[in-house]
Amino acid sequence: MKEIQKTFTPLVIFLTLVMTIGLTLQACAYEDDDDDDEGFSRFLPARMDFRPADDPQYREECGACHLAYPPGMLPARSWQRIMSGLEDHFGENAELDAQTARHITEYLSANAADRSHTGRAPNIARSLGVDAPLRFTETRYFLRKHHEIPPRLVVNNPDVESFSRCEACHTGAERGDYDEHQVRIPGVGRWDD
């Protein structure tokens, strides 16, 4: 018995160490901010980061002026705040008739980050806690994903100008594909961090 213990104790200690290091590394990977932390995206043929905006009325009314942002980018409480202030929609007037507004609010809420199980939505909902931000680009989740991008590539880039214009760099934005490997920054090209 003693003999067995002598042989196995170092082995058990060794295995425990290996597992601890492994788990720590994995945890670190989740802290990292590049794309590969959310599943092994590189090895999957196609991944959906967001369920794309697929409601015809939402696409028509909101998509007329800007990218029809995937509802999964913000929680329902954020969409409700946005939809109740369309008269001053980030400085623009985007008023809708009551019936259309109600339909779009329902669609956005039903597919919001805190109600969707697709792609990044659950992680976004988790990172927000109880916050109800009006802009996805001001969330910690978004900033963590974009903090390495210098101003000259977006804000000072005349072909981009704003982080709100996802589609300027994310060539798959309309499809709900925000994988960093399909990023093409106008005047710059691919982005690899």
Next chain:
Amino acid sequence: MFKARALIPFFLLLGTTVAVADRRAVLEHYSATAENAPSAERGRMLWNKPGIRGRDCTQCHGNDLRQAGRHRRTRKPIDPMAPSVNPKRFTDLRKVEKWFHRNCKWTWGRECTAQEKADILQWLNTL
């Protein structure tokens, strides 16, 4: 032999005629409650009238209404306003009213009157 292809010009003409009729109906919706008959000249002046906080129509629609405009902030293209190049323009009252409502309030800080809308439409319809 009768060929379906021969009907194409006919359908094109029919499409244009329908659009013209729709545009007239939209214009009449506004001119019905306007005091004066719609005036293209007044419409042109209204279009070029400066709005509040340095805003005006050209910021998004551009200077040549036969070409596409661009939303001044999101940069999303806006289809040409001139019906001669974009026959769908001003044929759908709901759409026309939605954009008058939003854009009058944004540009001038108030809703446009039926007279103003009729004048502007009258002018745009000549382009």
